[in-house]
Amino acid sequence: ASLILWFRRDLRLSDHPMLTAAAATGRPLIPVFLHDEVVESHGAAPRWRLGLAVESFAARLEDRTGLRLVLRRGRALEVLRGLVRETEAAGVWWTRLYDPDAIRRDKEVKSELKADGVEARSFPGHLLFEPWTVETGTGGYYRVYTPMWKAVRGRDPGPPEAAPGRLRPPDRWPDPDRLDDWAMGADMNRGARVVAGHVRVGEEAAQGALGAFVAHRIADYGAARDLPAVEGTSGLSENLTYGEIGPRTCWAAGRRAMEEGKADAETFLKELVWREFAYHLVYHTPRLVSGNWREEWDAFPWSEDEDSAEVTAWKQGRTGMEFVDAAMREMYVTGRMHNRGRMIVASYLTKHLMAHWRIGQRWFETHLTDWDPASNALGWQWSAGSGPDATPYFRVFNPETQVERFDRDGTYRRRWIAEGQARPPATALAYFDAIPRSWGLSTDMAYPSPVVGATEGRERALAAYGARGS
Ligand code: FAD
Structure with a gap:
């Protein structure tokens, strides 16, 4: 009897324990990708980028193994049950994930499918x-x-497995959805x-x-x-x-x-x-993704106002702190941000602006093409001081000193900030293409003066930290 291979964040052929094990059975294989409740909850950029990943993987899978990638949309358990019925598959196999949303979904799928008598099996690999x-x-x-x-x-960790060759298809393929119909880039205006x-x-x-x-x-x-x-x-x-x-x-x-x-x-x-x-x-500790890892931080007076003038300036790359703004703009244009930039913008938001790290975590989740549920949460809590092995809160990155150490000749800032340059490079201009028109920004606007100065912000943050009493 055939096996359904449920692909998620494992869109490759090599270094793939589940696929290697499935190939070794010699059974007919039905690879599927689901637009399920977890995918539904992704931010705009990760969902758009995932769509590209699925498209590319489907083509490679078919080219190398002869198998198609069957696409279906809906709640994972219901869709998988339907597919098992349709194909009379004996098992559903997948590669394990470890973030709380995925674990919740996968636990339910595993126990319910097992109760149906289906071989539900998960593998390492991520x-x-x-x-x-x-x-x-x-x-x-x-x-x-x-x-x-x-x-x-x-x-x-053991040697990565080689990609399999041709694999055995089922006698009849289930009807797939069309990837285009999922419109995975719908909320990602700047994407294409x-x-x-x-x-x-x-x-x-x-x-x-x-x-x-x-x-x-x-x-x-x-x-x-x-x-x-x-x-x-x-x-x-x-x-x-x-x-x-x-x-x-x-x-x-x-x-x-x-x-x-x-x-x-x-x-x-x-x-x-x-x-x-x-x-x-x-x-x-699944709470890492949703709340202060060190619970004593629940008492800290983070601002939760997502739309304050200061937070808006941060989001728009217009804090007047060049390093912060360059990094925020880099993320707009490329979907990524250099790790040094991530640390600096996170420190600035949570310390100088005293805004909750969850605001930054969510903003990154909407804009990063490399969004990762675990690394993003850890990065934010590490920067904010509320996380495990975090930088102590009183170690406030000074964006001006960071510039001297990591962008002394200004190359990075010039690459991303057009204002004040007679002939800004294409990268800096691309930012104005990427941002929503509703922000009303243009290249002929003056570069803003700092919303919160380096020293002033540091002192305010340290005073709040001291008053917190631990
Ligand atoms: P390289 O320097 O080439 O590193 C190789 C790989 O190691 C990376 O691809 C990544 O998988 C891993 N890695 C490197 N640094 C880290 C780190 N600090 N934490 C965890 N893994 C790391 N990384 C993400 O992948 N997704 C995120 O959503 C994300 N959000 C972040 C948010 C903040 C506030 C901070 C401070 C860091 C975040 N990081 C995130 C970690 C890091 O910035 C990126 O992994 C790194 O910049 C990716 O570039 P690279 O692939 O060239 O990394």
Whole structure:
């Protein structure tokens, strides 16, 4: 009897334990992708980017294995039950996910399908190490990154599996939905117009990017990764989040580079373990995605006003702090933001503007093409000071000093801020194409003076922190 392979954030053929196991059975296989309740809840940019990922994966799957990707829309459990009935499949297999929305859905699907007598089975593949296999000396989970890194750095996640060849199709294909009918880019006005020039979609492109990074950039990664004007990082986050490349493939490439004597390669492995750490924490403490991880922060006077003048200036890249604004504009145009920028804009929002990190988390969730439920939540709570292993709240990033350290010659700021430049580059002008017209901004407006100055904001934040009494 046939097997339904339910693809989610694992849109690749290689480094894929579930697909490899399914291929080995020799049974007819029915790959499906569902526009279900979890996809429905995605922000505009992640949903748009996911649509591109699905399109690319469907083409590659058919080309390499001969199988089609059956698309269906609706609540996961109901759609899967319907498909089982239609195809008389004996099982539904998938790759595990670890964020609370996915876990809630998958638990229900697993128990209900099992009760129906269907073989519901989940596999590893999204992470290097399953969250429950990484334990502290006393058997708990890690709340601090460095000890977790030490615990896994010498562990072998195993070699990534090769992509399968031709696979056995079912006798009859279920009728699929059409991807276009899902209109996954409907809320992403700037998508096809601006951001499309900055995405790198699909397994083949991701593997190419990893190869180029390891060949040309990994040796200088340690220093270059901190400079937002330099293309010093792998850029693989958008591929990792949709599973267009597997983490073990990245890990293996990093290890090989280390063996070839490229010392900075270990820093790349460390960053991959930050991703693991985020999932480890989200799995063990699901509240990481929705509320202060350290509950004593519930008493902190964060502003929850999403539309205050200050927060609006932050969203629009018009705080008057050049580093903050450059980074916010970079996200508009490219769908991504350099990690240094993410840390600076998050610090500015939660400290200088004293706005709740949840406002920033949601804004990123709407605008990032590499949005990841665990890394985004950890990044925000880390920056705000409310999270595990967070920067202490009193370590307020000074956006002006950060400029001197990480963008001394102004390349990054000039790339993204048009105002004040006689001949702004295309990147800076593209921002005005990307933003909604309703914001009423144009290139001939003067660059704003700071909504909250570097020193003033720092003092206000520290006073509130002191008054909080812990
Ligand atoms: P590289 O430097 O090439 O790193 C390789 C891989 O390691 C990345 O692709 C990513 O998977 C992982 N990684 C690197 N840094 C981190 C980190 N700090 N935390 C977790 N994983 C990491 N990352 C996302 O993938 N999605 C998000 O939604 C996201 N939101 C963030 C929000 C804030 C406020 C902050 C401070 C960080 C956030 N990050 C997020 C982490 C980080 O900024 C990005 O992973 C990184 O910039 C991606 O670029 P890259 O692929 O070139 O990374």
